[in-house]
Amino acid sequence: MGITRDARPSLPPAVVSQDNRLRRTSESKDRRARQTIFVAGAQTVAALVFLAPIVWMYVASLRPDLDIRSGNLVPTRVSLDNFVHLFELDIVPQAFLNSAIIAAFSSVIVTTVSTLSAYALSRFRFRGRGFTHGFLLAGQLVPGLVVLVPIIVAFRQLGLADSLVGLTIAHLTLGLPIAVLLLRNYLAEIPVALEEAAIVDGCSRVGALFRIVLPLLRPALVAVTAFSFILSWGEYVVALSLITTDDKKTLPLSMQYLFQLYGVDLGVVMAFGVIISLPVAVLFMFIQRSFVSNLGTGGIKE
Amino acid sequence: MSLALRLAGGRFRREFGGTNPWYYVTPAMVIVGLLTIAPLLYGIYLSFTNWSLNSSAAPQLEGVSAYRVVLSDSAFWDNLVRTIAWTVGTVVVEIVIAVPFALLLNIRTSVTGVVTGFIMIPWITPFVVLSYAWLFLYDGQSGPLHAFMQAIGLVGDSTPLASPTAALWSIILISGWKGIPFLTIALLATLKSIPTELYEAGSIDGAGRWKSFRSITLPLVRPTLGAMCVVLGVQAFYSFDLVWILTQGGPGSSSTILGIQLFQTFFTQASPGQAAALGTLMLLLALVLIVPILRATSRRT
Numbered sequence: 001m002g003i004t005r006d007a008r009p010s011l012p013p014a015v016v017s018q019d020n021r022l023r024r025t026s027e028s029k030d031r032r033a034r035q036t037i038f039v040a041g042a043q044t045v046a047a048l049v050f051l052a053p054i055v056w057m058y059v060a061s062l063r064p065d066l067d068i069r070s071g072n073l074v075p076t077r078v079s080l081d082n083f084v085h086l087f088e089l090d091i092v093p094q095a096f097l098n099s100a101i102i103a104a105f106s107s108v109i110v111t112t113v114s115t116l117s118a119y120a121l122s123r124f125r126f127r128g129r130g131f132t133h134g135f136l137l138a139g140q141l142v143p144g145l146v147v148l149v150p151i152i153v154a155f156r157q158l159g160l161a162d163s164l165v166g167l168t169i170a171h172l173t174l175g176l177p178i179a180v181l182l183l184r185n186y187l188a189e190i191p192v193a194l195e196e197a198a199i200v201d202g203c204s205r206v207g208a209l210f211r212i213v214l215p216l217l218r219p220a221l222v223a224v225t226a227f228s229f230i231l232s233w234g235e236y237v238v239a240l241s242l243i244t245t246d247d248k249k250t251l252p253l254s255m256q257y258l259f260q261l262y263g264v265d266l267g268v269v270m271a272f273g274v275i276i277s278l279p280v281a282v283l284f285m286f287i288q289r290s291f292v293s294n295l296g297t298g299g300i301k302e
Numbered sequence: 303m304s305l306a307l308r309l310a311g312g313r314f315r316r317e318f319g320g321t322n323p324w325y326y327v328t329p330a331m332v333i334v335g336l337l338t339i340a341p342l343l344y345g346i347y348l349s350f351t352n353w354s355l356n357s358s359a360a361p362q363l364e365g366v367s368a369y370r371v372v373l374s375d376s377a378f379w380d381n382l383v384r385t386i387a388w389t390v391g392t393v394v395v396e397i398v399i400a401v402p403f404a405l406l407l408n409i410r411t412s413v414t415g416v417v418t419g420f421i422m423i424p425w426i427t428p429f430v431v432l433s434y435a436w437l438f439l440y441d442g443q444s445g446p447l448h449a450f451m452q453a454i455g456l457v458g459d460s461t462p463l464a465s466p467t468a469a470l471w472s473i474i475l476i477s478g479w480k481g482i483p484f485l486t487i488a489l490l491a492t493l494k495s496i497p498t499e500l501y502e503a504g505s506i507d508g509a510g511r512w513k514s515f516r517s518i519t520l521p522l523v524r525p526t527l528g529a530m531c532v533v534l535g536v537q538a539f540y541s542f543d544l545v546w547i548l549t550q551g552g553p554g555s556s557s558t559i560l561g562i563q564l565f566q567t568f569f570t571q572a573s574p575g576q577a578a579a580l581g582t583l584m585l586l587l588a589l590v591l592i593v594p595i596l597r598a599t600s601r602r603t
Contacts, residue, residue, distance in 0.1 A: 053436060116330065124326075177334075180330065
């Protein structure tokens, strides 16, 4: 918009009129500032009302059971007792470990595999490219619930039921299609000329991928890995169907188990909710920018 | 692809095999093939077996008898109606809140970035966590939300989750609430892509705020809204987690949607054949429901 800025009329030379003009702009600036503050306030209030259930959970996790039950919304006694109590239960650290292992392995595999295929889809022209693309995205179109029964039946026959390996494998489908889609969008924005130059300079195709493309792709790789991690971390129905042994339970299953045992103590259950959701929320805050901006570029043409 | 790349590719294919695209796409295709496509086909096979763990150890083909059992059960039709109400209700809650939310956040202020980041939290928080938070919010004795709803006469003394008339819609509210961030962000992206010149031209032509919203914003946002409603509607149609954790389909069957029925058929009744038939029917139903919506939204654009 350089032209319009240059073409903006300069201030008139007469001192009186310049004085008026300044006063007028400062008045409208004041009004606009007041308006902006009002809108900012409205946005904050709307977000707080919207997030109230989550805020309530975080506050409740710090309060004794008795205080929450009193129905009084303002906390009077605040402590980390619920969290201490929570980690004294054997199932909690175990579930934390199980979920972390499953989510870490499945998300790293998803990112690796989808980076390779997104790269081929965006850089090579080959027979069957359209088919491959459609095939990979079909994963997104088939709902998990529809394939739940056949997957559980097959996993039982293959000896993958009630095993962390089995659940890790089952979680691979969660993030894969969206990862391929996002990485392909990112790759489309990286100029091919960079790799061409590297290859002309004697770099191999794989070398160009590792030395040129992957470093440029890093924000997308982080976002995709984190997103797959988040999906696996909170996955419920497949875990519920596959896992039966207590020490193999993931966090969502353990929270349910804990509620059945300690349902009476609201504070402890809410503390478990915080333990499960806080890592995910923090992780998302890191990738939020690249994720939201990618959603944005999808909507904007040119 | 440029000539240089193709030449270089030719040289390096011989040396490293690095440009054979199938090396790159095969791992992902194996995963999708084994974990999505093959189960889909296996599920269709199972649906023609009427296999029950109570009567036989191995599936045997029995034609359409599983479908006949499922379709002749009046509970299936009740659950279908409930699932459609659930799906429509969820999407309506999402639209009613997300549209004004997106319009509000489209005005840039010093807090917009932070607020936009934070409102995504319900969307990425696991269902289990949200379920228990809401379970206590709805609690009949100490739940603040229940107290509020009771004060305005919406619910009785106990939690709405225990009421046959209120259980379904009180979970619909949670389901819609969780989807709001996704729709808001998608709408926000579209709103940002509308050139301000359009509004300037509108105001020169004498259009007020309401008029310019109706004749500029709404038509330009509608395609996104339509596409997102399909995505969110499909997601809602296959819901399971929230309802299972909160009511397991109860009280009675007042909140049993098809996802719950599928799980119960598989685990409680131990009938993988019928559960697979139900799954296949759900897939067909979603297709039947999606196609007219897609056609309607694409015609408008």
